[in-house]
Amino acid sequence: MKNRMILVYIITWLVGLLWLIPFLGVFMTAIRPLDELLNGWWSLKPFNIGFKNFLSAWNHPTAALAQGILNSLKVVIPSTILPLVIATMAGYYLSRYRFPGKRILFVIIIITITLPQQMIAVPVYSMLSKMGLIDSYLGLILLHTAWGIPWITFFMRNFFATLPAEIEEAARIDGASDFAVFFKIVFPLTLPAIGSASVLQFNWVWSDFFLALITIYSPDKLLATQRIPLMRGIYHVDWGLLSAAAIMVMIIPILVFFLLQKYYVKGMIGWAMK
Amino acid sequence: MRRLVLMVTLIILIGVFLFSKTLTVIGPWSGAEMDKFTPVLEKFEKEYGIDVEYRIYRAEDLANILPAQFAAKKTLGDVIFMWPWFVLNQAKKGHVIDVSDVIDESKYLPGVLDNVKMNGKLYGAAYTGKVKPGFWYRKSFFEKHGLSVPKTWNEFIILLEKIKGIPGIKAPIASGDGVGWPLSDVTEHFIITFGGPNIHRDLIAGNIKWQSFTVRNAFEKLTSLLKKGYFGEPTEWTLVLKQWWNGDYGLYFMGSWITGMVDDPNDLGVFSLPGNKGIVFGADYAFIPKYTKYPEEAKTLLKYLCGLEGQTEQVKQGGHVATVKNVPLIAYPPVDREVAKLLEGVEALFDLDDSIGGAFQTTFWDQLKLLWVRPERIDDVLRTFDEKMK
Amino acid sequence: MRKSGFSQFLIFMLPALILLSTFVIYPSIKTTLQSFVDENGKITFKNYKDVLTSRDTIDLSGFSRGFPLGTLLHNAIWIAIHLPLTVSLGLILAVLLRKVRGGNILKSIIFLGMVMPMIIGGVMVRFMFDGNLGVINAFLGLFGFESKTWTAYPETSLFSLIFGSVWLWTGFSLVLYSAGLETIPRDFYEAAAMDGAGPFKIFFKITIPLLKPITVVVVTMTLLWELKIFDIVYVATMGGPGGASNVLALQMYTYAFRELNTGKAAVVAVLLTTLTITASYPLIKGSSDAR
Numbered sequence: 001m002k003n004r005m006i007l008v009y010i011i012t013w014l015v016g017l018l019w020l021i022p023f024l025g026v027f028m029t030a031i032r033p034l035d036e037l038l039n040g041w042w043s044l045k046p047f048n049i050g051f052k053n054f055l056s057a058w059n060h061p062t063a064a065l066a067q068g069i070l071n072s073l074k075v076v077i078p079s080t081i082l083p084l085v086i087a088t089m090a091g092y093y094l095s096r097y098r099f100p101g102k103r104i105l106f107v108i109i110i111i112t113i114t115l116p117q118q119m120i121a122v123p124v125y126s127m128l129s130k131m132g133l134i135d136s137y138l139g140l141i142l143l144h145t146a147w148g149i150p151w152i153t154f155f156m157r158n159f160f161a162t163l164p165a166e167i168e169e170a171a172r173i174d175g176a177s178d179f180a181v182f183f184k185i186v187f188p189l190t191l192p193a194i195g196s197a198s199v200l201q202f203n204w205v206w207s208d209f210f211l212a213l214i215t216i217y218s219p220d221k222l223l224a225t226q227r228i229p230l231m232r233g234i235y236h237v238d239w240g241l242l243s244a245a246a247i248m249v250m251i252i253p254i255l256v257f258f259l260l261q262k263y264y265v266k267g268m269i270g271w272a273m274k
Numbered sequence: 275m276r277r278l279v280l281m282v283t284l285i286i287l288i289g290v291f292l293f294s295k296t297l298t299v300i301g302p303w304s305g306a307e308m309d310k311f312t313p314v315l316e317k318f319e320k321e322y323g324i325d326v327e328y329r330i331y332r333a334e335d336l337a338n339i340l341p342a343q344f345a346a347k348k349t350l351g352d353v354i355f356m357w358p359w360f361v362l363n364q365a366k367k368g369h370v371i372d373v374s375d376v377i378d379e380s381k382y383l384p385g386v387l388d389n390v391k392m393n394g395k396l397y398g399a400a401y402t403g404k405v406k407p408g409f410w411y412r413k414s415f416f417e418k419h420g421l422s423v424p425k426t427w428n429e430f431i432i433l434l435e436k437i438k439g440i441p442g443i444k445a446p447i448a449s450g451d452g453v454g455w456p457l458s459d460v461t462e463h464f465i466i467t468f469g470g471p472n473i474h475r476d477l478i479a480g481n482i483k484w485q486s487f488t489v490r491n492a493f494e495k496l497t498s499l500l501k502k503g504y505f506g507e508p509t510e511w512t513l514v515l516k517q518w519w520n521g522d523y524g525l526y527f528m529g530s531w532i533t534g535m536v537d538d539p540n541d542l543g544v545f546s547l548p549g550n551k552g553i554v555f556g557a558d559y560a561f562i563p564k565y566t567k568y569p570e571e572a573k574t575l576l577k578y579l580c581g582l583e584g585q586t587e588q589v590k591q592g593g594h595v596a597t598v599k600n601v602p603l604i605a606y607p608p609v610d611r612e613v614a615k616l617l618e619g620v621e622a623l624f625d626l627d628d629s630i631g632g633a634f635q636t637t638f639w640d641q642l643k644l645l646w647v648r649p650e651r652i653d654d655v656l657r658t659f660d661e662k663m664k
Numbered sequence: 665m666r667k668s669g670f671s672q673f674l675i676f677m678l679p680a681l682i683l684l685s686t687f688v689i690y691p692s693i694k695t696t697l698q699s700f701v702d703e704n705g706k707i708t709f710k711n712y713k714d715v716l717t718s719r720d721t722i723d724l725s726g727f728s729r730g731f732p733l734g735t736l737l738h739n740a741i742w743i744a745i746h747l748p749l750t751v752s753l754g755l756i757l758a759v760l761l762r763k764v765r766g767g768n769i770l771k772s773i774i775f776l777g778m779v780m781p782m783i784i785g786g787v788m789v790r791f792m793f794d795g796n797l798g799v800i801n802a803f804l805g806l807f808g809f810e811s812k813t814w815t816a817y818p819e820t821s822l823f824s825l826i827f828g829s830v831w832l833w834t835g836f837s838l839v840l841y842s843a844g845l846e847t848i849p850r851d852f853y854e855a856a857a858m859d860g861a862g863p864f865k866i867f868f869k870i871t872i873p874l875l876k877p878i879t880v881v882v883v884t885m886t887l888l889w890e891l892k893i894f895d896i897v898y899v900a901t902m903g904g905p906g907g908a909s910n911v912l913a914l915q916m917y918t919y920a921f922r923e924l925n926t927g928k929a930a931v932v933a934v935l936l937t938t939l940t941i942t943a944s945y946p947l948i949k950g951s952s953d954a955r
Contacts, residue, residue: 023776114940116933121933213917
């Protein structure tokens with residue numbers, strides 16, 4: 001029995017190490033000057049640490065990450081709040097009310113969740129173009145909101161299914177309108193689910209590349225994720241700079257993950273079960 | 275009295291506001307390249323008193339945005355630098371201003387304005403260009419190892435063999451990677467040298483197939499070197515530049531802008547493939563969209579930029595070669611004078627993939643990356659080129 | 665469940681429906697219609713013929729001369745390798761990490777691959793396989809292999825991306841299975857242990873069957889991810905060299921935004937969607953039964 005446990009420990013820590021190594025590589029490449037790394041970042045002599053790469057990526061004259069991260073926040077925050085509000089209401093509606101065509105609507109929502117973004121790309125581009133919303137954050141925010149609605153609706157509806165309706169019934173008997181019931185009673189109870197959905201939506205929108213790629217073009221408006229591939233090939237960059245940039249862009253969702261891990265994991269599970 | 279002063283000030287301010295026009299120039303240059311361009315714009319501002327604003331957009335992005343803008347009768351800029359095939363493409367749709375009245379074709383190198391000309395009228399102008407003259411080497415490296423510039427193909431092969439034998443060398447010729455143009459530049463050089471300038475032009479016009487005998491023959495010369503391992507594995511082009519400078523490689527095929535990228539430009543030497551009769555001249559082209567608010571001022575700016583004044587100023591910054599005639603050799607920094615001299619006696623040709631553009635360009639770049647590591651796939655590659663030429 | 669009045673529909677459901685219809689449903693229909701329209705505006709099946717017979721999509725000659733095999737086959741290979749690997753790895757690790765102290769830390773490390781934007785994931789994968797700086801070469805160097813950039817060669821570029829993506833996605837199945845394991849009551853295990861069943865028997869006869877619902881979800885979501893893969897390929901190889909690592913989503917993008925051929929792009933989009941809807945059938949069916 002003991003031997004088996006030792007084996008398990010060895011395997012799992014080996015696996016852990018395996019998983020960690022790429023991160024180590026990126027980190028080393030980011031903090032050491034490129035000349036030292038020309039023959040592999042694992043060579044430990046010489047070993048000079050510097051943060052020049054981070055500063056260069058942050059202030060890059062053409063693809064500055066500082067601006068990129070700010071731009072991403074400008075898009076991500078509204079794109080999280082808006083669909084959360086709209087889809088929570090829709091999810092509530094689906095879980096509490098009967099109406100003609102409900103099953104069809106439900107199936108449509110599920111199908112839209114599975115759609116690839118490529119299915120809407122071209123028409124959405126010409127639509128936004130006609131509205132004058134290409135290269136504008138409003139256009140992108142609307143897209144992300146619409147794209148987030150199906151899955152958040154589904155998610156919240158599953159949550160509401162676990163919430164007993166008695167309290168709402170009692171309030172209604174007392175004369176409260178449907179809307180009052182939702183906003184005053186149900187909503188506060190929904191906060192944990194909203195927390196989870198928000199964390200997931202935040203991460204999802206922050207990580208988005210495709211929708212930004214087809215809607216945002218002005219160099220100063222580019223989002224953080226768009227600046228990363230630009231650092232390969234066109235501009236004067238090396239792996240050190242690219243690594244530093246990569247770390248800075250992934251640090252935000254990783255931080256969110258570590259701080260709100262509980263919500264994150266609950267969110268993924270709630271999404272999966274039921 | 276005070277009210278009068280206020281009103282007069284207001285009128286003056288409004289007047290200044292109404293009359294102070296700002297022209298917007300759009301170009302792809304950023305970083306160090308942009309730093310070389312801004313002095314040219316600043317000189318214009320001083321001389322003509324018109325404000326100019328420079329905005330950066332990549333050509334691929336402009337290819338997506340501009341058509342939509344023009345369709346809505348709007349424009350992002352007054353003078354825009356773009357690929358020549360795109361300029362003509364938009365001119366056909368009526369979105370470009372005819373600039374034949376301000377650009378005099380006879381003042382330019384012969385043929386350089388051909389790919390922005392339609393029905394005898396000029397729809398764009400040629401700015402300075404960068405030349406892709408040949409293989410660069412460090413003079414100190416050659417001296418140290420007793421190497422000399424080859425005068426025949428056989429001498430070239432012997433040179434490559436010699437470099438291959440030097441300890442510490444990864445490969446005789448460095449291969450640049452990136453979007454794809456480093457490999458396409460050296461490929462074009464082989465096509466021109468062994469197929470000739472006419473074949474190069476025919477390929478651009480679509481008059482000859484990639485799988486034809488002459489073209490295939492030129493490619494075979496390239497693949498014969500690839501198969502012998504004379505080229506290095508494609509590596510990010512600025513990284514491999516450092517490695518080449520440090521002595522990991524002997525030769526590097528690159529454009530003339532390399533002179534601005536090394537510590538000691540005077541240590542640079544360059545030679546074309548023996549027998550070469552044409553050099554690719556990657557000129558930049560600019561045009562004026564019909565929807566500019568200031569057509570007359572834009573024409574003045576275009577005339578300045580692409581004329582003797584602007585090009586001379588640009589050439590002084592280094593790394594550029596003029597498309598307009600009569601720019602004094604003294605205006606060029608010393609290293610660039612060498613490059614300018616290389617152009618004498620050979621034909622100036624257009625960059626092939628920039629001229630054909632569209633789907634072909636991306637496929638061209640991608641297929642070359644394949645050819646570099648699998649030269650035996652030459653037939654498949656040429657067949658794909660023909661397929662994408664439609 | 666109450667019967668809905670009109671005002672409830674208006675306030676709770678309408679905003680969602682408007683946004684959904686405008687930006688998702690209508691464009692999807694438009695793309696489908698667009699796939700039947702050629703460059704001259706005529707209605708025809710030409711686009712389907714062009715795309716489905718194109719060497720971009722399926723290239724059988726690739727079996728004799730080497731990659732590319734076409735985007736359809738590339739995605740299929742991606743699924744064939746990535747799906748079994750990540751699902752089983754995730755499950756095995758979930759079981760092992762339950763018993764190990766510090767298992768949660770390891771879980772988090774493995775999960776980081778999922779948390780990062782996939783564009784960065786692509787950079788990390790490209791970096792892993794780099795000839796000069798990549799870990800894979802360092803590892804193989806220990807066994808005497810020569811260094812090369814695995815993503816630059818047609819035979820290995822797709823496989824590099826696939827194995828890199830296993831590193832990225834395993835965290836998903838790990839987390840889901842971990843949660844699932846928590847829901848299995850201890851009594852099951854105790855009863856089985858009392859009957860003399862060994863750990864492997866318990867694993868195969870009890871754990872796996874009980875985890876079936878989770879497995880359905882993990883497999884479906886993973887399938888969808890593999891079909892829609894874009895960012896990683898875009899930044900690591902852009903589908904190259906010579907199309908050897910091209911995938912459906914990237915093919916659609918190239919047709920639409922580089923070649924400016926919306927008809928062919930629409931066909932690829934429709935093809936991709938058909939595949940994703942087919943893959944999600946269990947999920948769709950399960951949900952339509954729900955009220």
